[in-house]
Amino acid sequence: MKDIKFLKVVIFLNCILPVVLLSSDAWRGQLGPNPIESYLRTTGVTVLVLLLITLSITPLRRLFGWNGLIRFRRMLGLFAFFYAAVHLVTYSVFDKSLDLTAIVSDIVQRPFIAVGMSALVLMVPLAITSTNGMVKRLGGKNWARLQRLIYPIAVLGVIHFWMIVKSDIFYPTVLGVVLVLLLVIRYIVGRMQKAKVKPTRSASITG
Amino acid sequence: MSEIKYGKNLKDEVTPENLYLNRRNFIRAGIAAGSIALTTGVYRFFDLSVRPEPATTEVVPVYSPIVGPDGETANSLEEISHYNNFYEFSTSKLAVASKARDFQTRPWRISVGGLVARPMEFEVDTLAEFRPEERIYRFRCVEGWSMVIPWSGFPLSRLMEKVEPLETAKYVAFETFYDPRQMQSSFSAGIDFPYVEGLRLDEALHPLTILATGIYGRPLPNQNGAPVRLVVPWKYGFKSIKSIVKITLTSDEPPTTWNIANADEYGFYSNVNPEVDHPRWSQKSERRIGEITMRKTLPFNGYGDEVGGLYSGMDLKKYF
Numbered sequence: 001m002k003d004i005k006f007l008k009v010v011i012f013l014n015c016i017l018p019v020v021l022l023s024s025d026a027w028r029g030q031l032g033p034n035p036i037e038s039y040l041r042t043t044g045v046t047v048l049v050l051l052l053i054t055l056s057i058t059p060l061r062r063l064f065g066w067n068g069l070i071r072f073r074r075m076l077g078l079f080a081f082f083y084a085a086v087h088l089v090t091y092s093v094f095d096k097s098l099d100l101t102a103i104v105s106d107i108v109q110r111p112f113i114a115v116g117m118s119a120l121v122l123m124v125p126l127a128i129t130s131t132n133g134m135v136k137r138l139g140g141k142n143w144a145r146l147q148r149l150i151y152p153i154a155v156l157g158v159i160h161f162w163m164i165v166k167s168d169i170f171y172p173t174v175l176g177v178v179l180v181l182l183l184v185i186r187y188i189v190g191r192m193q194k195a196k197v198k199p200t201r202s203a204s205i206t207g
Numbered sequence: 208m209s210e211i212k213y214g215k216n217l218k219d220e221v222t223p224e225n226l227y228l229n230r231r232n233f234i235r236a237g238i239a240a241g242s243i244a245l246t247t248g249v250y251r252f253f254d255l256s257v258r259p260e261p262a263t264t265e266v267v268p269v270y271s272p273i274v275g276p277d278g279e280t281a282n283s284l285e286e287i288s289h290y291n292n293f294y295e296f297s298t299s300k301l302a303v304a305s306k307a308r309d310f311q312t313r314p315w316r317i318s319v320g321g322l323v324a325r326p327m328e329f330e331v332d333t334l335a336e337f338r339p340e341e342r343i344y345r346f347r348c349v350e351g352w353s354m355v356i357p358w359s360g361f362p363l364s365r366l367m368e369k370v371e372p373l374e375t376a377k378y379v380a381f382e383t384f385y386d387p388r389q390m391q392s393s394f395s396a397g398i399d400f401p402y403v404e405g406l407r408l409d410e411a412l413h414p415l416t417i418l419a420t421g422i423y424g425r426p427l428p429n430q431n432g433a434p435v436r437l438v439v440p441w442k443y444g445f446k447s448i449k450s451i452v453k454i455t456l457t458s459d460e461p462p463t464t465w466n467i468a469n470a471d472e473y474g475f476y477s478n479v480n481p482e483v484d485h486p487r488w489s490q491k492s493e494r495r496i497g498e499i500t501m502r503k504t505l506p507f508n509g510y511g512d513e514v515g516g517l518y519s520g521m522d523l524k525k526y527f
Contacts, residue, residue, distance in 0.1 A: 003235075006238075009239070010238060010239050013243060014243060017243060018246075018250055021247065021254075032289060032290060032300075033285075033290035033496045033497070034352060034494065034496055035499075036494065036499060037352075037494075038301075094499055095494075095501065096501075097500050097501070106489070109489070110489070112488075163487060164488075166298075166397070167294075167396065167398050168294075168298035168393050168395055168396055168397050169397060170393065170395045173395075
């Protein structure tokens with residue numbers, strides 16, 4: 001675990017892999033008869049998977065003491081944002097032909113678009129404040145409070161997926177169950193720690 | 208590491224630096240390659256975009272583009288047969304073709320009964336007596352995509368004439384074959400089987416309504432509803448029920464699968480209508496398979512002149 005730089009490269013490569021595979025499949029005409037739909041679905045699911053991995057870091061640290069994982073969290077979160085951006089661009093260009101009025105009326109009329117768009121908009125401040133400089137400028141406590149937006153983002157993301165599925169809710173359910181588990185673990189471990197450190201009331205900025 | 212504490216001889220046993228670095232790089236390369244292979248494997252397991260077809264000895268003929276009556280080019284057989292909603296096999300449109308490959312469609316009998324003077328059973332290969340012809344129709348799925356498909360089929364009315372519907376018959380109910388051993392659907396398809404559909408009798412007798420037995424002049428591929436299916440081109444695709452085994456004439460509106468699953472989203476009529484959105488998505492536009500941007504959806508899927516009269520005086524927002 002000491003080889004942080006190298007492991008960061010490995011995680012970077014694995015994070016970029018889905019979009020590489022997806023694009024090479026698209027280039028070779030391997031995305032099936034409706035490539036736009038494949039692109040939307042794959043980028044969307046990748047966002048959710050990356051969000052869940054990002055959210056699992058704190059529980060893993062608390063439960064198993066794997067504190068080194070914190071060094072990879074920013075990259076994972078930023079990749080989630082990257083895939084969300086690709087998802088939005090694909091939708092805007094190919095589904096809506098960059099027609100802003102059509103996009104706005106979609107947000108107003110389609111609850112699932114509104115939910116997805118809210119999740120994406122909420123990700124923007126997290127991405128902007130992801131630099132070390134921003135952590136300093138905001139102060140650790142404020143920064144941590146702001147980054148807690150990831151909970152509503154993940155919940156909205158799973159709901160967005162749930163809402164578009166016609167009748168087979170298997171995958172949204174799996175992602176939803178994992179999300180709930182992660183939130184429950186976090187809540188329980190958080191309470192246990194609070195009870196332990198109560199006398200000093202030391203604030204944790206790692207949340 | 209610079210000092211050797213336990214005797215000078217040990218110095219010879221220390222791995223030389225260049226070897227040490229080599230080994231480290233080797234392990235690094237292994238970790239990187241292994242993790243990428245693992246991620247690729249996970250991606251390919253869940254990703255349904257690429258499903259290599261099993262090798263086949265059959266020579267698939269190349270067709271010159273077929274142009275429909277409105278100057279629209281028909282989709283390719285490859286597109287038509289690899290993007291299918293057939294929930295009995297899979298809820299993934301890209302996986303149906305391979306999962307339906309071994310579906311047994313012979314022997315096959317279709318029973319026609321209910322409120323008819325002469326209930327009959329048809330062996331599927333005798334349907335040729337109804338003189339199938341080529342019908343190039345637009346096909347619009349409720350999900351917002353569409354194709355142009357050159358069906359081979361015959362008007363359902365020809366079959367109806369044979370069985371002689373009674374005066375009391377007002378509706379026609381259809382049922383899809385169901386065998387869970389052959390049709391291993393997704394873990395949670397979310398709809399009940401066997402799949403059932405229905406039409407009003409006048410819709411069923413309309414000359415555009417056909418029973419299709421082929422595409423591009425060859426027998427229907429399994430994944431497209433072999434050996435015989437309904438095609439009602441002015442309605443959303445799910446009304447065009449596949450792999451039919453039973454046709455029953457009734458006096459009351461028959462239950463239909465998607466309506467049972469979600470009555471607010473899928474009505475009995477389900478005519479293609481850009482003015483009535485699906486509660487969760489717009490029906491104003493559609494993606495024609497093979498095109499990357501959207502095109503406008505036409506009322507009654509462009510067949511309004513032919514079928515509009517069936518619904519005169521009806522509130523199509525109420526009877527969606």
